[in-house]
Amino acid sequence: MIKAMRFAMHTPWLVFVLLVLVLFAISSNSVSLFGTNLRSIPEFMILPLSDWAGNALNWFAREASIGSLTVQTITRNFAELVNWPITALNMLLADGIVTGAGFNKHQLMPPLSWLGLSSALVLYSYFLGGRRLAWLSAIGTAYLVFFGLWQHAMTTLASVIMCVIVAAGLGLFIGIASYRAEKVEIASRVVMNVMQTVPIFSYLVPTLLLFGYGPSAALLATVLYALPPMVHATVLALKSVPTEIREYGEIAGSTKRQLLWKVELPAALPMLTVGLNQVVMMSLNMVIIASMIGAGGLGYDVLRALRRLDIGGGLEAGMGIVVLAVILDRITQAAARRQSAGLNHEVRSPRPWLYLLIIFGATGASFLLPALQFWPEKMMLSTAPFWNESISFINQHFFDQMEALRNFSLLHIMNPFRDFLVELPFVLVLLTLGGIAYVLSGIRLAAIVMGMTAFIAVSGFWEAAMISVYLTACSVVIAVLIGFPFGVYIASSPRLLKPASLLLDTLQTLPTFIYLLPAVMLFRNGDFSALIAIACYAIAPAIRYTIHGLRSVPESRIEAAIMAGCTPTQVFRHVKIPSAYPTLLLGLNQTIMMALSMLVIAALVGTRDLGQEVYIALTRAETGNGIIAGLGIAAIALISDSLLKAWAAKKQHQLGVKP
Amino acid sequence: MTNASVLEMNLAGGHLSAPAATQEARETILSVSGLWKVFGASEKEFNQANGTQLSDEEFAAHGWTAAVKDATFDVKQGEIFVIMGLSGSGKSTLIRSLTRLNTPTAGLLEIDGQDITHATPDKLLELRRKSLGMVFQNFALLPNRTVESNISFPLEIQGISKEDYSARAQELVDLVGLRGREDHYPAELSGGQQQRVGIARSLATNPKIWVLDEPFSALDPLIRNDLQDEVLRLQATLHKTVIFITHDLDEAMKIADRIAIMENGRIVQIGRPEELISAPADDYVKRFVSKVPLAKVTRVKHIMSSASTQDLPGPSVSANDTIAEIGPLIIDAGTDIPVTEDGKIVGVLAKERAIRVLAGARD
Ligand SMILES: Nc1ncnc2c1ncn2[C@@H]1O[C@H](COP(=O)(O)OP(=O)(O)O)[C@@H](O)[C@H]1O
Numbered sequence A: 001m002i003k004a005m006r007f008a009m010h011t012p013w014l015v016f017v018l019l020v021l022v023l024f025a026i027s028s029n030s031v032s033l034f035g036t037n038l039r040s041i042p043e044f045m046i047l048p049l050s051d052w053a054g055n056a057l058n059w060f061a062r063e064a065s066i067g068s069l070t071v072q073t074i075t076r077n078f079a080e081l082v083n084w085p086i087t088a089l090n091m092l093l094a095d096g097i098v099t100g101a102g103f104n105k106h107q108l109m110p111p112l113s114w115l116g117l118s119s120a121l122v123l124y125s126y127f128l129g130g131r132r133l134a135w136l137s138a139i140g141t142a143y144l145v146f147f148g149l150w151q152h153a154m155t156t157l158a159s160v161i162m163c164v165i166v167a168a169g170l171g172l173f174i175g176i177a178s179y180r181a182e183k184v185e186i187a188s189r190v191v192m193n194v195m196q197t198v199p200i201f202s203y204l205v206p207t208l209l210l211f212g213y214g215p216s217a218a219l220l221a222t223v224l225y226a227l228p229p230m231v232h233a234t235v236l237a238l239k240s241v242p243t244e245i246r247e248y249g250e251i252a253g254s255t256k257r258q259l260l261w262k263v264e265l266p267a268a269l270p271m272l273t274v275g276l277n278q279v280v281m282m283s284l285n286m287v288i289i290a291s292m293i294g295a296g297g298l299g300y301d302v303l304r305a306l307r308r309l310d311i312g313g314g315l316e317a318g319m320g321i322v323v324l325a326v327i328l329d330r331i332t333q334a335a336a337r338r339q340s341a342g343l344n345h346e347v348r349s350p351r352p353w354l355y356l357l358i359i360f361g362a363t364g365a366s367f368l369l370p371a372l373q374f375w376p377e378k379m380m381l382s383t384a385p386f387w388n389e390s391i392s393f394i395n396q397h398f399f400d401q402m403e404a405l406r407n408f409s410l411l412h413i414m415n416p417f418r419d420f421l422v423e424l425p426f427v428l429v430l431l432t433l434g435g436i437a438y439v440l441s442g443i444r445l446a447a448i449v450m451g452m453t454a455f456i457a458v459s460g461f462w463e464a465a466m467i468s469v470y471l472t473a474c475s476v477v478i479a480v481l482i483g484f485p486f487g488v489y490i491a492s493s494p495r496l497l498k499p500a501s502l503l504l505d506t507l508q509t510l511p512t513f514i515y516l517l518p519a520v521m522l523f524r525n526g527d528f529s530a531l532i533a534i535a536c537y538a539i540a541p542a543i544r545y546t547i548h549g550l551r552s553v554p555e556s557r558i559e560a561a562i563m564a565g566c567t568p569t570q571v572f573r574h575v576k577i578p579s580a581y582p583t584l585l586l587g588l589n590q591t592i593m594m595a596l597s598m599l600v601i602a603a604l605v606g607t608r609d610l611g612q613e614v615y616i617a618l619t620r621a622e623t624g625n626g627i628i629a630g631l632g633i634a635a636i637a638l639i640s641d642s643l644l645k646a647w648a649a650k651k652q653h654q655l656g657v658k659p
Numbered sequence B: 001m002t003n004a005s006v007l008e009m010n011l012a013g014g015h016l017s018a019p020a021a022t023q024e025a026r027e028t029i030l031s032v033s034g035l036w037k038v039f040g041a042s043e044k045e046f047n048q049a050n051g052t053q054l055s056d057e058e059f060a061a062h063g064w065t066a067a068v069k070d071a072t073f074d075v076k077q078g079e080i081f082v083i084m085g086l087s088g089s090g091k092s093t094l095i096r097s098l099t100r101l102n103t104p105t106a107g108l109l110e111i112d113g114q115d116i117t118h119a120t121p122d123k124l125l126e127l128r129r130k131s132l133g134m135v136f137q138n139f140a141l142l143p144n145r146t147v148e149s150n151i152s153f154p155l156e157i158q159g160i161s162k163e164d165y166s167a168r169a170q171e172l173v174d175l176v177g178l179r180g181r182e183d184h185y186p187a188e189l190s191g192g193q194q195q196r197v198g199i200a201r202s203l204a205t206n207p208k209i210w211v212l213d214e215p216f217s218a219l220d221p222l223i224r225n226d227l228q229d230e231v232l233r234l235q236a237t238l239h240k241t242v243i244f245i246t247h248d249l250d251e252a253m254k255i256a257d258r259i260a261i262m263e264n265g266r267i268v269q270i271g272r273p274e275e276l277i278s279a280p281a282d283d284y285v286k287r288f289v290s291k292v293p294l295a296k297v298t299r300v301k302h303i304m305s306s307a308s309t310q311d312l313p314g315p316s317v318s319a320n321d322t323i324a325e326i327g328p329l330i331i332d333a334g335t336d337i338p339v340t341e342d343g344k345i346v347g348v349l350a351k352e353r354a355i356r357v358l359a360g361a362r363d
């Protein structure tokens, strides 16, 4: 009886497995249907989507016109205009005012002195976060100065500042509009959701076409990329203003504008600052990547080093990016914390004139003492030789082992798996995914998932997509294999909780670029390096969600199990894991999303997947290919996201817990 | 003597005490008639569905929530009108209709004889800036402003000059006893202090109608008691019209001139505290008030008989005292007690009757 019930519970799955087996048999026997082999996608089904998209965009840019001007003319002029403030900020922070070039270069005005800027930063850090943050800022800026990275760091910072101003302003504006009108909110949410799944590089492709190579294209791509979190944070922050405060504003007789600017926005400030932190970090990430289309700065140093395989230089600049990221993150976080902890009348921020005095005082002094403008090259330190030595040391002594590891993985695990995926019949994949979606959720999800799979197929990027799946899957497996036990261990030792979360936070603030460096240094170009880089990047959510899931198992449930006589292992297996299951699934989902977002970056070390297609499209300015391949990655992301979320929802439902 | 006879006596005696008399004479400042607030329904839908006749089940079937049903009452100038009911009974919704934080689904609402159910936005703004002040349960202070700047906020947004609003804020800081904390931020204050700011702020524009929505429910009992006294003190000097919401019967009894009891969206009885106890309109009210000692809400004026000219020995009591307050005196008194008001004898309190009230005798 019980057996029969069990069987009935599993029926959909059984039917499904049978179906898959039958299909597999049919397709592998090269049975033909309508004259085509079911194994590969028939020619006539592949649509020239890339051409269409490319032509449409090209037409839009070159032919479409507003008045007598083509769109491209307008956008290129706009780019010129945008270039102005960027250049100005760059002069102020990094280069000073210079005439001539090469040997005739003559400096009219120095940039703001590093001493002034860093002292002001340390002072501000002290005000925001006390002695610890002040030390962090001091050491960080010292690293940038003494290792000769200051000037490029300031170029990067100038771009970040510009992007943050524009993205935050625009995001605030759209957020307010969405908050006020439901229709706007629905529209903006749909657009923002798609924008967040499209890989970063895809933003670069159309911006390049419209705005040309240079800092302003980088700026616009960055703004697009950093916009969604700001909009999201603004809507969320405004919505979370307590109803009573809003009502008070109305009762006090505020006009609509007063209500927004004097009541709601100030009350929403703590959450807005959290959003700002995200915008800053995303801008930094994108500015680094945008060095490929002419943003300059530290990102360009890393890129150049990667291309020349100058490991030491790359690592040094990479450390500079890490320093910048950590300082920016900690300062904006401290600002957010200060806001939400509530204001205190005894703590007054130092007066603005004090900062100005420090900055301009030091800059004034730099006329007399040029070392205050640019740290003299003779006195610069460099870690590059050290890094180069270490790498060659490792390579000399462990080359055989590492090479063996690399070759074994590639030959016996990765390549066979890749070939298996690539040779899977399209129909089988389509129906399998559809079937899973149907069993997990229903006909609607099945239709969506199958539609997206079909999109990838007809786009002509099927093979590249399967390679993307293979790379992602391998990386995720590694991330989970390492991340899960690590998470379990940390969850069981409360002492490690704080340092671990600090470490994870830091890992997640690092620009994606950084992850490539160590992988390439140790394993050269190729899939294996990509695998390592992606796994490193994606490991943080795997750990984080494991900890979170295990720690939020109700204490009473664990105690009940212990009282029932469970051994610790039994408690883990029968109580903790089942309770944490939905959270673990969401963590898996997040890990996959991170891995997918890293694909295009990993293309730099020579992969053959969709990411590479996007990257190639970017370097050759093939707009259509870039967009369609980018959408292909987005489609994979959406498929896996919706399936895993449906699975988690089902589990949650079975367990009767709320997410 | 039964409760009914207490009341009867009071009325039959034809004796209306002085404050009650002036209350009758006062003009109506707020008038509510047939007010409905149904969430989910527009005015049109409500009328089409013949909403005033619907039962709770029928409302639910439409997917509507009838939070206020057919509220009708007047509030007089200078009165403390308390709306009381359990949580979820519709008190806040009713008060939010009065202040037009929501739009009533049906009914008429007049302040100072002007219809505000259909007031234009400009009119509403004017009304809120000049005539209404409100205190909120969770204080609702602006977190980014200091005490002083919170208090002056309503003036600031009206474009009043900084000098004027600062001066007014200083006055109010003194009025609610927060001198020395003007530059503190809300996060640095205790709950009681925060609500003092809330009170000061709501009085900044010197409004005619002062609305308080469960202002002390989030505070602990001792502080609550202090602030109730504070409200009574302010009322005694400022003579506002007060609409006070609470779910706490003791609080209602302590400060109310009149109480409206709400149950499930409907006002089931409106009356003076002792009326609710002596003549509850239905079982719901009866159960509600059954725990309140009669002596605590019965005042001397309610049960005294008309003044006799004869001189009575012993100490006298005031007409406005509650029987509970003068309990020891009643016990000690050898005979009936003279009642005075403004130094003149206005009546006599029969000892036996007073003791029956003290003993809590009712049906
Ligand atoms: N904005 C709203 N939308 C729908 N229902 C509401 C809304 N506000 C209040 N209600 C409902 O109206 C009823 C009365 O609520 P409320 O006036 O807040 O009660 P009280 O203040 O007496 O506790 C409750 O059933 C509540 O759920």
Ligand SMILES: [Mg+2]
Residues within 6 Å of the ligand: B091, B092, B093, B214
């Ligand atoms: Mg309420």
